[in-house]
Amino acid sequence: MTRADKLDNRLSIEKSDPGRRGLFCKNPLRVKAKIPANLRRKAAPRLPELAEFDVVRHYTRLSRLNFSVDTHFYPLGSCTMKYNPRFNEEAAALEGFAALHPLAHDTCSQGTLELLHDLGSRLTELLGMDAITLQPAAGAHSEFTGLLLAKAYFEDKGVGERSEIIVPDSAHGTNPATASMMGFTTVNIASKPDGRLDVEELKKHLGPKTAVLMLTVPNTVGIFESNIEAIAKAVHDAGALLYMDGANLNALIGLVKPGDMGVDMMHLNFHKTFSTPHGGGGPGAGAIACRKHLAPFLPVPTVKKDAGRYVSDFGDKRTIGKVKAFFGNTGVLVKAYAYMLAHSAKEFGEIAECAILNANYVAARLKDLYPSYSKEYCMHECVLTPGADLAAKGIKTLDVAKGLLDRGFHAPTVYFPLIVHEAIMIEPTETESKETLDEFIAAMRDVHAQGAADPQALKDAPVTQPVKRLDEVQAARQPNLRW
Amino acid sequence: MYIPHTKNDKEEMLKAIGASSLGDLVKQVPSKFLRPKISLPAESLDEAQAAAKLSELSKKNRRPLSFLGAGAYERYTPAVVKAVTSRTEFLTAYTPYQPEASQGTLQAIYEFQSTVCSLYGMDYANASMYDGASSFAEAVRAAVRVSGRKKIVYAAGMNPQYMDTLKTYFAHSPEYSYVKVPLKDGALDKAALPDLLEGAACLAVQTPNFLGVIEDMDGVSDMVGKAGALLVAAADPVSLGLLIPPGEYGADFAVGEGQSLGLPLAYGGPYLGLFSCKKEHVRQMPGRICGMTKDRDGKRGFVLTLQAREQHIRRDKAASNICSNEALCALSATIYSALYGPEGLKELAEANAGSAAAAAERLSAIKGCSLKFKSPFFNEFVLTVPGKAAALREKVLAMKGIDPGLPLAPLYPELGETLLVCATETKTADDILKLEAAIKEAI
Numbered sequence: 001m002t003r004a005d006k007l008d009n010r011l012s013i014e015k016s017d018p019g020r021r022g023l024f025c026k027n028p029l030r031v032k033a034k035i036p037a038n039l040r041r042k043a044a045p046r047l048p049e050l051a052e053f054d055v056v057r058h059y060t061r062l063s064r065l066n067f068s069v070d071t072h073f074y075p076l077g078s079c080t081m082k083y084n085p086r087f088n089e090e091a092a093a094l095e096g097f098a099a100l101h102p103l104a105h106d107t108c109s110q111g112t113l114e115l116l117h118d119l120g121s122r123l124t125e126l127l128g129m130d131a132i133t134l135q136p137a138a139g140a141h142s143e144f145t146g147l148l149l150a151k152a153y154f155e156d157k158g159v160g161e162r163s164e165i166i167v168p169d170s171a172h173g174t175n176p177a178t179a180s181m182m183g184f185t186t187v188n189i190a191s192k193p194d195g196r197l198d199v200e201e202l203k204k205h206l207g208p209k210t211a212v213l214m215l216t217v218p219n220t221v222g223i224f225e226s227n228i229e230a231i232a233k234a235v236h237d238a239g240a241l242l243y244m245d246g247a248n249l250n251a252l253i254g255l256v257k258p259g260d261m262g263v264d265m266m267h268l269n270f271h272k273t274f275s276t277p278h279g280g281g282g283p284g285a286g287a288i289a290c291r292k293h294l295a296p297f298l299p300v301p302t303v304k305k306d307a308g309r310y311v312s313d314f315g316d317k318r319t320i321g322k323v324k325a326f327f328g329n330t331g332v333l334v335k336a337y338a339y340m341l342a343h344s345a346k347e348f349g350e351i352a353e354c355a356i357l358n359a360n361y362v363a364a365r366l367k368d369l370y371p372s373y374s375k376e377y378c379m380h381e382c383v384l385t386p387g388a389d390l391a392a393k394g395i396k397t398l399d400v401a402k403g404l405l406d407r408g409f410h411a412p413t414v415y416f417p418l419i420v421h422e423a424i425m426i427e428p429t430e431t432e433s434k435e436t437l438d439e440f441i442a443a444m445r446d447v448h449a450q451g452a453a454d455p456q457a458l459k460d461a462p463v464t465q466p467v468k469r470l471d472e473v474q475a476a477r478q479p480n481l482r483w
Numbered sequence: 484m485y486i487p488h489t490k491n492d493k494e495e496m497l498k499a500i501g502a503s504s505l506g507d508l509v510k511q512v513p514s515k516f517l518r519p520k521i522s523l524p525a526e527s528l529d530e531a532q533a534a535a536k537l538s539e540l541s542k543k544n545r546r547p548l549s550f551l552g553a554g555a556y557e558r559y560t561p562a563v564v565k566a567v568t569s570r571t572e573f574l575t576a577y578t579p580y581q582p583e584a585s586q587g588t589l590q591a592i593y594e595f596q597s598t599v600c601s602l603y604g605m606d607y608a609n610a611s612m613y614d615g616a617s618s619f620a621e622a623v624r625a626a627v628r629v630s631g632r633k634k635i636v637y638a639a640g641m642n643p644q645y646m647d648t649l650k651t652y653f654a655h656s657p658e659y660s661y662v663k664v665p666l667k668d669g670a671l672d673k674a675a676l677p678d679l680l681e682g683a684a685c686l687a688v689q690t691p692n693f694l695g696v697i698e699d700m701d702g703v704s705d706m707v708g709k710a711g712a713l714l715v716a717a718a719d720p721v722s723l724g725l726l727i728p729p730g731e732y733g734a735d736f737a738v739g740e741g742q743s744l745g746l747p748l749a750y751g752g753p754y755l756g757l758f759s760c761k762k763e764h765v766r767q768m769p770g771r772i773c774g775m776t777k778d779r780d781g782k783r784g785f786v787l788t789l790q791a792r793e794q795h796i797r798r799d800k801a802a803s804n805i806c807s808n809e810a811l812c813a814l815s816a817t818i819y820s821a822l823y824g825p826e827g828l829k830e831l832a833e834a835n836a837g838s839a840a841a842a843a844e845r846l847s848a849i850k851g852c853s854l855k856f857k858s859p860f861f862n863e864f865v866l867t868v869p870g871k872a873a874a875l876r877e878k879v880l881a882m883k884g885i886d887p888g889l890p891l892a893p894l895y896p897e898l899g900e901t902l903l904v905c906a907t908e909t910k911t912a913d914d915i916l917k918l919e920a921a922i923k924e925a926i
Binding site: 020041042070089098099112125126256260282343349413432483 | 484485488496499537545572582596607610613616642644650724726727728731749778782784800806830837886911915
């Protein structure tokens with residue numbers, strides 16, 4: 001970053017000059033529509049007036065202010081910030097895919113439908129499931145879809161109202177938020193000291209009102225729910241359904257089929273396990289894979305192969321309907337399919353293994369300074385804490401996070417899961433090499449040394465970024481949300 | 484495969500961990516579940532093979548000259564948009580949880596929010612939703628929360644897919660009722676409003692509506708206000724280069740499908756949900772919001788703010804469960820708007836309206852065809868055709884490789900045999916002549 005990058009922090013509108021033009025649209029037909037004056041806007045929208053080059057320079061400058069997977073190790077726990085293969089981007093940009101209108105006649109969309117059909121079949125095989133919808137736009141949107149399936153399933157069975165969703169206290173915030181959005185009551189249950197779901201506690205809360213247990217596997221502490229069989233049995237004995245939050249699927253892909261463990265339905269995040277880029281917050285793409293008994297309720301359309309042709313299938317009357325206009329985030333799904341083609345079953349298993357290896361390596365090399373929450377080997381992510389030395393100096397997890405930024409590393413996920421005090425959640429992913437992990441480990445150790453020797457310096461971090469620590473209180477009290 | 488580990492790396496790492504094998508690390512997984520048989524192709528493809536396979540698949544899609552619209556619009560995507568959004572500092576970053584290392588994404592979100600506010604004439608906007616349909620559903624949910632009522636009144640011209648999505652969002656509860664305001668010459672029948680609005684949470688209107696008609700919103704918000712309801716408006720952002728923005732006709736919430744701002748059609752996504760509201764509803768806004776603030780040295784900076792509405796803080800009390808959004812699409816739309824600017828967007832909107840007007844004039848002159856409505860329209864219109872519209876579409880497609888538009892009978896049986904024909908700025912005079920000739924030949 002140059003000095004000029006740091007200094008010129010004007011908004012695009014502040015660079016605007018009246019009358020300056022970027023792109024033109026030269027009305028190809030030279031026809032002016034007869035739209036009455038009372039329907040026309042009186043004042044033009046307040047948008048920047050810039051030359052094309054101004055726009056390029058402005059946004060190129062902004063891009064340079066970001067950390068990203070391509071420029072920095074980004075060990076954000078639960079987010080699976082793995083390498084996003086360039087090839088996938090090229091595939092999605094192919095004109096045949098990118099220019100296809102969502103309402104195109106089936107005779108015009110055979111390529112995309114075939115791709116979606118094949119992606120769906122391969123995924124159900126990998127996950128040990130029977131059916132899938134690719135319509136949800138993201139993970140939380142998938143959870144919403146999953147709970148709708150549950151609702152429809154119980155209504156169809158005519159079993160009376162099941163109004164409760166059980167969620168462990170280690171769960172992602174989206175689980176309880178989705179449950180309440182759907183009108184369910186969330187029943188929180190405390191995890192055991194080792195971070196696992198307490199099966200006896202679960203049994204106390206299971207009953208005729210229970211609709212679904214939402215369980216993240218491996219859980220957010222990064223360990224596997226070893227009692228999964230007993231959990232699934234207890235849930236099914238109560239007539240309820242087991243939903244697996246697949247946010248952490250990168251630990252299991254190719255290694256375990258969730259369907260074998262008694263999971264009735266699960267979601268996956270293509271922008272995590274299947275390597276599609278996060279784009280600064282999206283777009284992602286989600287899916288719900290389910291067993292046979294939930295398949296009739298999936299959103300429509302799905303893709304069906306019929307007499308050698310692929311057709312949009314609008315299902316039977318029991319479908320929950322649409323969760324989104326059109327088919328889904330197809331552009332993202334093309335990228336996921338490209339990733340799928342690049343892996344055999346065995347190679348998927350290696351993804352999980354190396355993700356697990358990397359997380360354990362980081363935990364092992366840092367355990368003297370940053371104790372792990374769990375005493376066991378972790379799966380794809382480890383949850384550490386700042387440790388007694390730093391705590392004694394008043395150093396918080398936030399300070400460690402900011403210290404890492406100054407050392408050229410994105411911070412891990414911090415203060416999550418909520419059950420771990422001062423959590424530092426590190427998910428290296430399988431695409432990072434031992435060398436990168438060694439550099440990261442060295443940076444973590446260096447942060448520790450600084451925190452012990454000169455705690456104030458660490459509390460002042462970051463000092464190398466475009467801005468120092470920001471006043472979040474002012475941002476919330478006097479919201480300035482637009483120009 | 485994108486794994487860097489050599490055999491040597493693995494051994495050294497295992498040694499540092501103190502484990503004897505990779506199997507040691509997954510002992511917590513019951514062995515019966517480990518390494519199941521997976522029936523996928525035994526060999527993965529190398530990049531060249533995968534490229535060939537994907538290219539072949541993409542060519543199985545046909546690309547007719549298309550007059551389809553109905554909520555997704557063919558646009559030219561400028562080179563600058565593609566170039567800047569493919570900068571991997573934007574592409575491969577995540578949600579700006581560490582603001583000091585994410586000022587680029589954050590400032591872009593702030594500029595996006597500002598762009599949406601300016602286009603829609605609204606006070607505040609969020610950092611994006613999944614698409615127009617889910618944005619619309621969230622706006623109605625917010626209106627329901629604000630009003631405490633459960634009757635949803637909607638214009639017959641609302642996009643049917645938006646209504647389907649809304650009904651799915653409320654599927655958990657039978658208490659919600661839906662009342663449709665009938666069409667009058669393809670537009671909202673305002674005379675019917677006072678009665679229908681009684682006890683309503685909101686009126687949901689789209690303009691230009693699904694049938695292409697530009698609604699005259701004069702007086703609507705007064706009627707809505709009198710009933711103690713809220714106004715939820717959906718509008719195409721490009722149309723707002725030309726048309727009255729929702730803020731000026733009193734919308735409480737205004738939403739839209741941002742795909743229209745130059746995003747590829749991509750068979751339905753990723754698109755971009757635009758969501759904006761009046762100031763007083765800001766705490767009902769779902770999703771992420773970026774705000775401007777200062778750093779320790781008093782320097783301008785940006786952070787995610789008002790997070791007490793969101794799932795990661797409020798859990799089961801959150802305004803919505805949304806987490807990932809469509810940030811890169813939002814960046815794309817922001818750049819598109821900055822490139823065209825106010826004048827360029829007006830030109831785009833005029834060109835859309837002009838193309839559609841030209842197409843309507845030619846097609847309605849065909850014997851047996853006519854415009855269904857007299858109301859002014861934007862970039863699409865309803866054309867009555869002789870015989871079955873679906874059969875006509877298939878025939879024109881098969882014979883001439885032209886998609887003449889969407890048959891409306893499955894969605895609006897009351898309109899008879901009609902096509903919804905869309906012509907954006909991508910259409911030339913020659914394209915329209917071709918369509919005209921093809922329809923003539925087919926009927």
